[in-house]
Amino acid sequence: MGAEPPHRPDPPPRPQTLMLTFLGNYVVRRDIAVFSGSFIEVFGRLGVGEHAIRSTLGRMARRGLLARHRRGRRMYFGLTARSERILLDGEARVWRRGAVNADWDGRWTVLAFSMPESWQRQRHDLRSRLVWAGFGPLGNGIWIAPSRVDVGEVIAPGGQDHGLGGRVKVFHGTAEEPTDVGRMIRDAFDLEALAGGYRAFLERWDRPDPIPGAPDDLARFLWMMTEWLSLVRVDPRLPVEHLPSGWPAFRAQEVLHGLRLRYEVSARAIAEEVIEYVHVGCPAVTPPG
Known part of the structure; x- marks a missing residue:
């Protein structure tokens, strides 16, 4: 030093x-x-x-x-x-x-959600839980996290989904060409x-x-x-x-x-x-x- x-x-x-x-x-x-x-x-x-x-x-x-x-x-x-x-x-x-x-395996978890405009509190709470779970926003309700993430507690904390279950979609996979992974992370x-x-x-x-x-x-x-x-x-x-x-x-x-x-x-x-x-x-x- x-x-x-x-x-x-x-x-x-x-x-x-x-x-x-x-x-x-x-x-x-x-x-x-x-x-x-x-x-x-x-x-x-x-x-x-x-x-x-x-x-x-x-x-x-x-x-x-x-x-x-x-x-x-x-x-x-x-x-x-x-x-x-x-x-x-x-x-x-x-x-x-x-x-x-x-030891990243090259895979991502992608989560997309859509809520009514009136659901401001639910949207804020979900975003807070997504950050805690390691997600970052790509825009338009799409969030990504490195590796496979179990989103059960994110969507339904304490077993209560508060109506989110039908408004959230989750995918797992790798990024394909022409995706610039470094740029995606910075975004x-x-x-x-x-x-x-x-x-x-x-x-x-x-x-x-x-x-x-x-x-x-x-x-x-x-x-x-x-x-x-x-x-x-x-x-x-x-x-x-x-x-x-x-x-x-x-x-x-x-x-x-x-x-x-x-x-x-x-x-x-x-x-x-x-x-x-x-x-x-x-x-x-x-x-x-």
Whole structure:
């Protein structure tokens, strides 16, 4: 590396994204609910205030992402089937699939949809789910994603298709001549924005002492994993042979794995010390492939 850029004391990620990172690392698969005061203590390490945490817990409960469990005068929050599914998918994206697609089979998933103009909310929701699933728009309601994508959850989240089933068509196949695959990728995906996200991650974390103001490894680990998950959430894992040379996701993923080894054990020990929880039942969820 050349001269180290100056550290910018940027604010930490939003409370809800931090919350999902915390739940994905310390709650998922454990069938526990965490005391509200423990959330306040953990996120206080990152400068998130009590009011913001309580508001986030309430909002996530109303959206079906957290379940309330009262024990006497204390309130505990655990996962729902929906949040468990989201967290397991995020885990698979980070640690099993990764950000670098070096084994693409040359196939694409093509999805086309048509909706009435009055369906603005349904169109917005579908587009958000398509981005999460790795699709990019080619125009006129046509979206593409590299490799074969199971679009069941995209079309019918939670098993409810909201009338979309008859308005969506899905195809799988290869691009044929005279298609310019590189140009198609540049048209459908914002490569500069994707690369910029990884460069920002490297600027913050590819240094001897990332986040020097953080109080401990739990704060660093939660911040790092939240930032990384925000990147892979919008990264469609485009095939490396069609990406610009020096694609920053390569180095960023190396840094992530190195810092995981540096922070994870200490962070978990701190988390186990400060988390107060009770055991609860949780609906069975099938992990994503």
